[in-house]
Amino acid sequence: MAMNPDEFDDFLNDEDEPAPVVDTRADGRLLRVPLGRISPNLVNPRTDFGTEDDLKDFGRSLKRRQIQAVPVVTRKAYLNLWPDHKDGIGNVDVVIVSGERRYRGATAVDLPALECVINDGYAESRKTFLDAVVSENIDRQNFDAIEEANAVEVLVEAFGTARAVAEHYERVDGWVSQRRILLRLAPEAQELVRRQNMPLEAARKLGKLVKDHQWSASDQLQWWEDEQQERAKKAAAKKAARTAERKAAAQAVSVPPSFTAVKPADAVPAAVPGIAQRVEPEQSSHAPAPAPAALPVQRETAPSPTPTPAEAPPSAASPAVRPAGPIRQPVADEPSVLVRQLPTHDWEQLADIVIAELPEAALHNLTERLLEAVGADTSSQSA
Structure with a gap:
């Protein structure tokens, strides 16, 4: 049962007044166009559409269902922009704006036709057309760096200046120059970038060197070989440093810290009122250390109304101390005793x-x- 257009708001069960439905297409018409009446445009910067097997897989998917229509312009609108492309596109009805991979996939499996949306609004100017062609590719993650550089170069030619391109896409000026510099590389070096065998940072550095020194293809490849060796050396040095740090950290964890409560031999003990400490003679570093021996300790006592009882000699574990008085120096042949401070x-x-x-x-x-x-x-x- 067909729906009355006047009942569109009732279909949504919306009590509010609905906004009017507006056809936003300039002259949009969805048509099923035979492949022989379709031509790719000749300004598409994209050149890598995948392998033949990839295109066949994609074409078989299009045979089952084509979800996204191909935006195209009429032949007349396209030739108004590029009259010299007349022989290049041939006797066709429409020219692809974006979606050339869909066209190639359909061709790979002999698909008879593609669903296309005709919109000559894309052909208002070269700038408008190229913006429509390039924008989709720039936003794709699998758009390789060299294709992106070609796309930016095409945009600069259409917009007039690199700054105009940067402002149009709301990018900084360096975004344009960093991509255009890759076009100075020789085809051999560009192929390394395409295959991701040369990082973009190195490729841009090489592009600046080529601009300054006008290097040939062999010079560029030689620079990249030397650069790889230098990068390998730096990577090996960093790896060795990290390994050494890990080993040092492991040793620090495995060996417990040593601790001693004995003061250094050269430390001078502080004087204590009323208590004198034994002073040891200096030992030669070459003489063998004598065996410890107990020494008698003299004690002096102050006068007392009661006699002082006999004192017992200190034990080996107790410190050797005596009251204040003249310090008794050991004789030369007397073995020294290590006194606990x-x-x-x-x-x-x-x-x-x-x-x-x-x-x-x-x-x-x-x-x-x-x-x-x-x-x-x-x-x-x-x-």
């Missing part, structure tokens, strides 16, 4: 050591000396 930086630990080592009477005498040192009243202590 007192923890003068930690008074609480120092106090614990003194309390553990000194007898009670000596502790009382030491306490009086310390109180006198700080100017405290010791009368109450004596009483």
Whole structure:
């Protein structure tokens, strides 16, 4: 059942007033055009349409269903722009704007016709036509760099200047120059770019060198060979540096940090009021280290109303200390003893050591000396 055009708004069940349907085609007509009446345009910068097998696969897909119509212009509209292309396009009815790959795929499988949309609005000017031809290709991801460079060059010729092209496509000026520079490469070097065997960054660098030095094809290929060797050296150096860093990091993780609480031999201990420390004679680096031996330690005590009991010799694990007084120097043939340094930086630990080592009477005498040192009243202590 055919729908009444006046009932279009009811079909959408929209209570609001619908916008009018506008035919946006300039003179658009969807036609099924025989392949013999269609010609590709002669200004398409694209030259790589895939292999013969690729085109046959694409043509078989078009046989099943052609989803996208081919935009074309009439022969007359096209020749108004390029009259000298009359012999090139032949006696056809329409000329392809974009979609030449569809045309080639259909030809590969002997498809009799293609659905086309005729729109002479694309042929208002060369600029308009080329913009329609190139825009679709530039936006394609598989548009190779050399084809893109050719497309940009065609646009510059149509627009007059590179800046006009950049402004039209809302790009910076460098976007145009970076592509046009590739056209200075020899065909052999351009083929390397097409196959992606030469990166674009290197190709643009080579293009600038060709512009400055007018290099021949052999010069360009020699430069690329040298450039590859230099790049390989830099890559190997970076790889070696990364490997060394990983090894160093692995070793740092696997080896635990060493720790010692022993002070350096040349460290001078801080003086402690009332306690003298043993000074060791300097040892020769060539003489063998003598075996440790216990040395008697002299202690001097201050006068006390009560006699001082006999003192027991310090144990091997306790520090060798004695009250203040003249320092006893060992004789020349006396073996030196490595004395553990007192923890003068930690008074609480120092106090614990003194309390553990000194007898009670000596502790009382030491306490009086310390109180006198700080100017405290010791009368109450004596009483």
